Amino acid sequence: MSSSAQSLGPRVQPRRRLSQPEMSADALRTAIEEPSATHLRVANPVILEAQDLYKSYKRGKNTVPVLKGCNFSATSGQITAILGQSGSGKSTLLHLLGTLDAPDQGEIYYDGQRIDNLPRRKRDSFRNSQLGMIFQFYHLLPELSALQNVLMPLMIQNGPLSFLRSRTELKRQATELLTRVGLDHRLHHKPRELSGGEMQRAAIARALVASPQLLLADEPTGNLDRQTGKQILDVLYELNREDGLTIVMVTHDEQIAAQSDHVIRLADGHIEF
Amino acid sequence: MYRWLLCWRYLRTRYIALASVVSVTLGVATLIIVNSVMDGFTTEMQDRMHGILSDIIIESYSANGLPNHESFQERIRQSVGEDLLGVTTVVHVPAMVTINHRGEPITKQLNLIGIDKETYSQVSDFSKYLLHPENREKLTFLLKEGGYAPDRQNFPAAGWEYRRRVAAMKKRNFELQQQFEIERRRNEELRKQISGVGTSPSETNHTIAPPSSGSVVATDGTLVKEPEHGFQFPDFPMGGTGQHVPPVEFSNNNSVQPAEALAGPAFDLIPSRDEDFAEQFDAAKDQHEGIILGISVGSQRGRNLHGEVEDYFYVQPGDDVMLTFPTAGEHPKALNAHFTVVDFYESGMSDYDSTFAFVPIESLQRYRGMIDPASGLSSVTSIQLKLHAGADLNLVRDMLRAQFPMELGVEVNSWRDLQGVLLAAVQMETTILNILLFLIIAVAGFGILATFFMIVVEKTKDIGILKSLGASSVGVASVFLGYGVLLGAFGAGVGAVAGLAFVANINMIADCLEAVTGQEVFDPTVYYFDRIPTIVHPMMVVWVIIGAMLIAVLASVLPSIRAARMHPVEALRYE
Numbered sequence: 001m002s003s004s005a006q007s008l009g010p011r012v013q014p015r016r017r018l019s020q021p022e023m024s025a026d027a028l029r030t031a032i033e034e035p036s037a038t039h040l041r042v043a044n045p046v047i048l049e050a051q052d053l054y055k056s057y058k059r060g061k062n063t064v065p066v067l068k069g070c071n072f073s074a075t076s077g078q079i080t081a082i083l084g085q086s087g088s089g090k091s092t093l094l095h096l097l098g099t100l101d102a103p104d105q106g107e108i109y110y111d112g113q114r115i116d117n118l119p120r121r122k123r124d125s126f127r128n129s130q131l132g133m134i135f136q137f138y139h140l141l142p143e144l145s146a147l148q149n150v151l152m153p154l155m156i157q158n159g160p161l162s163f164l165r166s167r168t169e170l171k172r173q174a175t176e177l178l179t180r181v182g183l184d185h186r187l188h189h190k191p192r193e194l195s196g197g198e199m200q201r202a203a204i205a206r207a208l209v210a211s212p213q214l215l216l217a218d219e220p221t222g223n224l225d226r227q228t229g230k231q232i233l234d235v236l237y238e239l240n241r242e243d244g245l246t247i248v249m250v251t252h253d254e255q256i257a258a259q260s261d262h263v264i265r266l267a268d269g270h271i272e273f
Numbered sequence: 274m275y276r277w278l279l280c281w282r283y284l285r286t287r288y289i290a291l292a293s294v295v296s297v298t299l300g301v302a303t304l305i306i307v308n309s310v311m312d313g314f315t316t317e318m319q320d321r322m323h324g325i326l327s328d329i330i331i332e333s334y335s336a337n338g339l340p341n342h343e344s345f346q347e348r349i350r351q352s353v354g355e356d357l358l359g360v361t362t363v364v365h366v367p368a369m370v371t372i373n374h375r376g377e378p379i380t381k382q383l384n385l386i387g388i389d390k391e392t393y394s395q396v397s398d399f400s401k402y403l404l405h406p407e408n409r410e411k412l413t414f415l416l417k418e419g420g421y422a423p424d425r426q427n428f429p430a431a432g433w434e435y436r437r438r439v440a441a442m443k444k445r446n447f448e449l450q451q452q453f454e455i456e457r458r459r460n461e462e463l464r465k466q467i468s469g470v471g472t473s474p475s476e477t478n479h480t481i482a483p484p485s486s487g488s489v490v491a492t493d494g495t496l497v498k499e500p501e502h503g504f505q506f507p508d509f510p511m512g513g514t515g516q517h518v519p520p521v522e523f524s525n526n527n528s529v530q531p532a533e534a535l536a537g538p539a540f541d542l543i544p545s546r547d548e549d550f551a552e553q554f555d556a557a558k559d560q561h562e563g564i565i566l567g568i569s570v571g572s573q574r575g576r577n578l579h580g581e582v583e584d585y586f587y588v589q590p591g592d593d594v595m596l597t598f599p600t601a602g603e604h605p606k607a608l609n610a611h612f613t614v615v616d617f618y619e620s621g622m623s624d625y626d627s628t629f630a631f632v633p634i635e636s637l638q639r640y641r642g643m644i645d646p647a648s649g650l651s652s653v654t655s656i657q658l659k660l661h662a663g664a665d666l667n668l669v670r671d672m673l674r675a676q677f678p679m680e681l682g683v684e685v686n687s688w689r690d691l692q693g694v695l696l697a698a699v700q701m702e703t704t705i706l707n708i709l710l711f712l713i714i715a716v717a718g719f720g721i722l723a724t725f726f727m728i729v730v731e732k733t734k735d736i737g738i739l740k741s742l743g744a745s746s747v748g749v750a751s752v753f754l755g756y757g758v759l760l761g762a763f764g765a766g767v768g769a770v771a772g773l774a775f776v777a778n779i780n781m782i783a784d785c786l787e788a789v790t791g792q793e794v795f796d797p798t799v800y801y802f803d804r805i806p807t808i809v810h811p812m813m814v815v816w817v818i819i820g821a822m823l824i825a826v827l828a829s830v831l832p833s834i835r836a837a838r839m840h841p842v843e844a845l846r847y848e
């Protein structure tokens with residue numbers, strides 16, 4: 001992986017359950033030696049932070065302001081819920097946090113480093129290895145099997161040669177993760193042969209296969225019945241509990257929000273506490 | 274890695290995209306076929322022309338030719354030097370040939386060429402195209418006993434054997450004629466004795482008609498048409514026998530006719546008209562000066578009742594023909610001379626086969642008065658050179674042009690210059706076909722463009738997903754670009770294989786088409802090749818494939834750029 005991703009790498013070593021992404025000796029040394037990093041960890045375990053975000057969409061001549069000076073922070077190893085009515089800009093905020101879109105104004109920090117103005121390439125590799133994202137509509141690639149979908153971030157990360165070389169290992173890793181989310185019996189099924197819950201499980205496995213610290217979830221249960229939704233949430237809670245995965249979850253469901261460590265309410269483009 | 278996987282998957286799951294490359298396939302196949310056939314044709318034609326024409330031709334404007342060709346030759350030898358492989362001198366003159374076919378004269382226009390039998394074959398493939406195997410080895414202008422065209426089916430009997438048979442029949446006919454004449458006179462005498470009121474001569478004729486009339490031979494047009502006898506000789510079944518049979522002619526007038534002054538006064542040595550010669554000339558033993566006719570001069574290619582291609586010969590080796598050509602000098606006169614056909618010349622180029630006739634250069638020079646009586650030096654109308662294989666024709670030609678400017682009354686050309694128009698026409702045809710076919714592939718390119726745009730739109734969500742997973746814009750673009758390359762490669766590959774397979778079996782396919790449709794695809798009466806000639810230049814195939822793939826790739830560039838530009842959020846927001 002590129003050095004930029006490593007420099008962005010977490011200085012906090014959470015409890016991890018799977019094979020660790022091998023940190024280069026260099027990156028480790030930086031993590032230990034850099035005093036500010038140590039300081040950050042002790043004083044402020046905030047892993048993701050946004051300050052004064054503005055975002056508006058242009059529709060024809062008039063602009064639609066969605067976020068009007070929004071502040072946000074997510075603490076490492078905890079679940080942060082973003083609650084808000086439909087159309088309040090939750091997804092927009094999440095996309096900004098996930099560097100899928102750029103804010104008109106404001107700054108976003110991941111692990112103390114500004115990420116919203118990074119060059120495109122670095123943002124791409126940040127999304128690839130530091131961040132996992134899941135969506136209401138699962139967004140699996142329809143031509144690929146569950147296993148191939150899960151392998152996708154690894155294929156993007158590795159060139160064809162290095163992927164083929166470490167193929168067995170990577171496949172094992174993906175299979176393990178699929179087993180963990182309870183989809184070991186559907187490895188070679190195409191998305192259209194899976195139920196909603198199963199698709200979301202595959203999406204979770206895909207989001208986590210590159211061993212990110214942070215999971216952004218946009219209404220992960222929004223399209224599921226209550227029972228299945230609860231199962232999905234249980235998977236997420238377990239990942240948080242066991243691996244210390246930081247989760248930022250968008251929802252419009254008060255009940256779900258109530259189970260989170262922090263709740264942020266979004267209304268009229270502002271954060272309400 | 275994901276690029277390959279997705280490319281492959283998109284290809285596997287969207288067979289409809291293959292439909293968009295069908296036209297690429299067809300275009301590539303047609304291009305390969307057309308180019309191979311055209312190349313085959315051109316090469317075949319060039320080879321033949323080159324073989325016929327020798328490398329460089331130094332031609333005199335004047336019909337009288339170059340009187341001092343020896344010095345010309347010497348200077349050429351000096352300046353061309355090493356590269357020179359052979360030199361020959363040629364006299365050519367427009368002429369008319371008269372072939373007597375079943376008593377009817379057939380006249381044809383000819384390009385009469387006097388050649389040196391020793392050196393002419395050194396500068397061109399001339400002897401290769403002769404029908405008699407011995408003439409191919411060593412050319413003589415003497416009639417052979419037989420054995421003409423051993424590799425040709427249905428070639429009629431030819432040679433001395435044939436000539437003797439014809440002569441014998443003619444002799445017999447002549448004797449019958451004489452007998453008949455005596456008979457007639459006796460009748461007349463008888464009538465006079467009976468004093469006038471007897472039977473009419475025609476009735477008498479019937480009574481004394483030759484007993485074996487079936488074998489009686491019509492010889493001369495004049496004889497057959499002789500009206501006063503009132504009887505017609507049946508046609509001689511073997512074809513053209515019309516020739517000069519002096520005794521018949523003379524005996525008709527019952528006295529020896531003086532030789533007509535057909536030629537100028539200087540040419541009273543024409544053998545066939547020579548009095549003494551005429552008496553000595555025995556068609557069964559003697560031949561006139563030999564002539565080699567282009568095969569289409571003496572034959573007609575057509576179809577028989579069964580639709581098979583067949584050559585019908587008006588004249589064969591062993592027959593005599595009469596040539597009419599101008600003499601040299603300030604006031605050219607038409608001159609008649611008899612020649613005996615000793616062989617045919619078949620180059621496969623209908624232009625040449627239907628107009629060329631070759632005679633020994635010395636006799637043509639003699640007939641035309643091109644030999645200076647005082648010095649004994651002869652003139653020629655052109656000097657032909659053969660160069661070594663590696664020699665630069667144009668270089669040598671330009672050098673000779675500088676040495677022999679137009680003012681000298683000569684023109685220096687290479688064989689390419691002489692056939693430039695034809696070659697250029699074929700070349701242009703090939704170019705135009707190539708452009709047209711590439712346009713077809715370009716049209717196919719627009720089909721690919723449209724299909725790809727649709728696929729990109731359809732794959733909007735996938736593009737968003739890939740980007741959210743960290744794929745770069747370039748990576749996403751390359752998925753679609755790779756898709757285009759794969760499709761193009763597939764289309765072009767299949768097209769190339771199909772085209773090459775077609776070319777390899779083109780004659781079989783032509784035969785099959787012929788069998789199915791009953792329509793001749795490749796008509797040998799038109800082309801003079803019995804097989805369709807093809808040449809596959811590997812580079813041509815490579816270029817066609819590269820061109821087609823380039824078009825496919827270019828067509829997928831725009832959709833790929835669109836895919837790369839797509840905003841991930843737009844792509845992801847909605848289901």
Ligand SMILES: Nc1ncnc2c1ncn2[C@@H]1O[C@H](COP(=O)(O)OP(=O)(O)O)[C@@H](O)[C@H]1O
Pocket residue numbers: 057058059064066084085086087088089090091092093
């Ligand atoms: N591309 C866009 N153009 C114009 N308006 C948009 C666009 N995307 C989102 N919006 C508007 O922004 C607002 C916030 O959208 P979103 O962030 O999806 O809300 P939520 O996820 O909270 O339902 C909505 O009113 C939506 O109509």
Ligand SMILES: [Mg+2]
Pocket residue numbers: 090091092218
């Ligand atoms: Mg939303």
